[in-house]
Amino acid sequence: MSIRKELTEESTQTEKKMSESQSSVIQEYSPTASATFTSFSHTLTHATTTLASNPDHLEPSTNHMPQMEGYSQCLDAHGLVRASSNRMAEQMMGLSYLSYAPCINPSSTETVGQQSHMLQQDFSNFLLPHPPGPLRNHPLKRGLTKDSMEYRLRRERNNIAVRKSRDKARRRIHLTQQRALQLQEENYRLQVLIGQLTQELDTMKNILSQRHLRPRDHCTSELRDISYISHFT
Amino acid sequence: MSIRKELTEESTQTEKKMSESQSSVIQEYSPTASATFTSFSHTLTHATTTLASNPDHLEPSTNHMPQMEGYSQCLDAHGLVRASSNRMAEQMMGLSYLSYAPCINPSSTETVGQQSHMLQQDFSNFLLPHPPGPLRNHPLKRGLTKDSMEYRLRRERNNIAVRKSRDKARRRIHLTQQRALQLQEENYRLQVLIGQLTQELDTMKNILSQRHLRPRDHCTSELRDISYISHFT
DNA sequence: ATACGCTTGCGCAATGCCGCC
DNA sequence: CGGCGGCATTGCGCAAGCGTA
Numbered sequence: 001m002s003i004r005k006e007l008t009e010e011s012t013q014t015e016k017k018m019s020e021s022q023s024s025v026i027q028e029y030s031p032t033a034s035a036t037f038t039s040f041s042h043t044l045t046h047a048t049t050t051l052a053s054n055p056d057h058l059e060p061s062t063n064h065m066p067q068m069e070g071y072s073q074c075l076d077a078h079g080l081v082r083a084s085s086n087r088m089a090e091q092m093m094g095l096s097y098l099s100y101a102p103c104i105n106p107s108s109t110e111t112v113g114q115q116s117h118m119l120q121q122d123f124s125n126f127l128l129p130h131p132p133g134p135l136r137n138h139p140l141k142r143g144l145t146k147d148s149m150e151y152r153l154r155r156e157r158n159n160i161a162v163r164k165s166r167d168k169a170r171r172r173i174h175l176t177q178q179r180a181l182q183l184q185e186e187n188y189r190l191q192v193l194i195g196q197l198t199q200e201l202d203t204m205k206n207i208l209s210q211r212h213l214r215p216r217d218h219c220t221s222e223l224r225d226i227s228y229i230s231h232f233t
Numbered sequence: 234m235s236i237r238k239e240l241t242e243e244s245t246q247t248e249k250k251m252s253e254s255q256s257s258v259i260q261e262y263s264p265t266a267s268a269t270f271t272s273f274s275h276t277l278t279h280a281t282t283t284l285a286s287n288p289d290h291l292e293p294s295t296n297h298m299p300q301m302e303g304y305s306q307c308l309d310a311h312g313l314v315r316a317s318s319n320r321m322a323e324q325m326m327g328l329s330y331l332s333y334a335p336c337i338n339p340s341s342t343e344t345v346g347q348q349s350h351m352l353q354q355d356f357s358n359f360l361l362p363h364p365p366g367p368l369r370n371h372p373l374k375r376g377l378t379k380d381s382m383e384y385r386l387r388r389e390r391n392n393i394a395v396r397k398s399r400d401k402a403r404r405r406i407h408l409t410q411q412r413a414l415q416l417q418e419e420n421y422r423l424q425v426l427i428g429q430l431t432q433e434l435d436t437m438k439n440i441l442s443q444r445h446l447r448p449r450d451h452c453t454s455e456l457r458d459i460s461y462i463s464h465f466t
Numbered sequence: 467a468t469a470c471g472c473t474t475g476c477g478c479a480a481t482g483c484c485g486c487c
Numbered sequence: 488c489g490g491c492g493g494c495a496t497t498g499c500g501c502a503a504g505c506g507t508a
Contacts, residue, residue: 183416190423197430204437
């Protein structure tokens with residue numbers, strides 16, 4: 001997971017003042033908490049499969065989405081890249097969303113279990129060659145027995161933080177899209193302006209070259225010809 | 234929830250061929266499944282609070298983030314709007330990430346309970362004036378007893394779909410940011426070009442106006458003066 | 467060193483959308 | 488036509504990791 005975090009380069013960890021230690025070496029795997037037995041297996045499940053099959057990490061030069069070059073028409077009125085014939089296109093480029101935890105035998109022999117998907121005795125993960133985590137088994141820092149008020153307070157604070165963070169992400173995405181649209185419109189205006197300026201400049205050059213070759217006395221009529229173009233100061 | 238979906242206008246529902254029925258009226262509240270008792274209370278909790286306090290919906294003309302006009306400096310090298318002094322800025326503009334379900338008394342007297350946050354006897358939701366859902370209690374379409382293979386298959390398929398969808402969303406966000414950066418660079422180039430063209434045009438105009446006023450014979454030297462500018466065709 | 471907030475990947479459930487019968 | 492089954496989308500909570508105070 002931390003490896004993904006190191007490589008994503010796209011968003012929100014650059015919002016803080018870090019960016020030292022960003023280009024450092026890839027950290028070794030070190031699961032800090034690993035609260036209970038089942039939770040640790042959950043962590044292992046995520047770690048081993050995330051590094052293997054999650055196609056999330058996108059460095060800027062990969063070749064997925066073969067459009068996006070030329071910035072002209074590749075998005076619709078909402079700033080989105082749309083693919084015609086949706087299912088088919090994704091079947092071609094999307095791949096391997098296979099199961100992370102293939103444990104499909106819900107035993108449900110526990111009591112406090114939220115997230116029963118991590119509770120199904122997936123001991124197979126412990127047979128995998130997992131990175132040597134320190135495995136310091138402080139049992140959730142305190143008596144965090146999932147019933148304690150401490151645990152509920154932590155969870156509730158984290159839930160609030162998660163809502164806030166996701167809301168911020170939504171705002172950011174929205175702003176980026178708006179900004180892309182604004183830039184596109186501005187770009188169009190600038191190109192139109194460049195066309196006008198270029199045309200006017202061509203006219204000027206033609207006039208000057210002709211004046212340079214010819215004696216004179218066409219000056220007034222030629223200036224009158226281009227006067228309707230040159231409304232720029 | 235469906236109200237949010239109606240109003241967001243920003244992303245992925247436009248990727249399909251719909252876009253009729255988009256500007257239709259706001260649908261009434263109709264929770265379809267509402268599988269169990271606790272799940273229904275969960276639905277109610279989400280619905281009532283989402284409509285009240287979720288500040289996600291942003292129509293394009295609201296006044297959050299008072300910059301973003303003029304497209305020049307409002308984002309960093311990653312296409313992100315960054316706020317200096319992060320905590321304070323969010324404390325001003327972000328608001329009310331308070332608890333959705335204020336039930337902080339973990340009873341945990343159930344066995345198969347995933348998502349224990351919806352299991353804590355929040356009967357207070359039933360005292361709120363909730364929209365009259367149909368409350369059709371088909372018990373999860375089948376014998377979906379959370380232990381059946383049918384349930385696990387559905388869950389696993391949905392998990393795969395969720396991973397796929399989120400990956401697609403990440404790609405889309407990444408592409409939008411890349412596009413914004415490309416547009417910004419292109420914009421800068423175009424503005425530089427416009428500056429050059431304008432300057433050259435001014436020089437031309439000066440020359441022509443001076444030639445128009447003066448007799449002649451400065452033509453060659455003046456053309457030599459501007460020759461280093463006019464490297465555009 | 468510890469505690470706190472932020473970010474993120476994940477699963478779950480609800481819902482939307484679409485093709486098919 | 489409507490119901491149904493399927494995938495897609497989304498909001499949420501959980502847990503882990505990260506950075507900072």
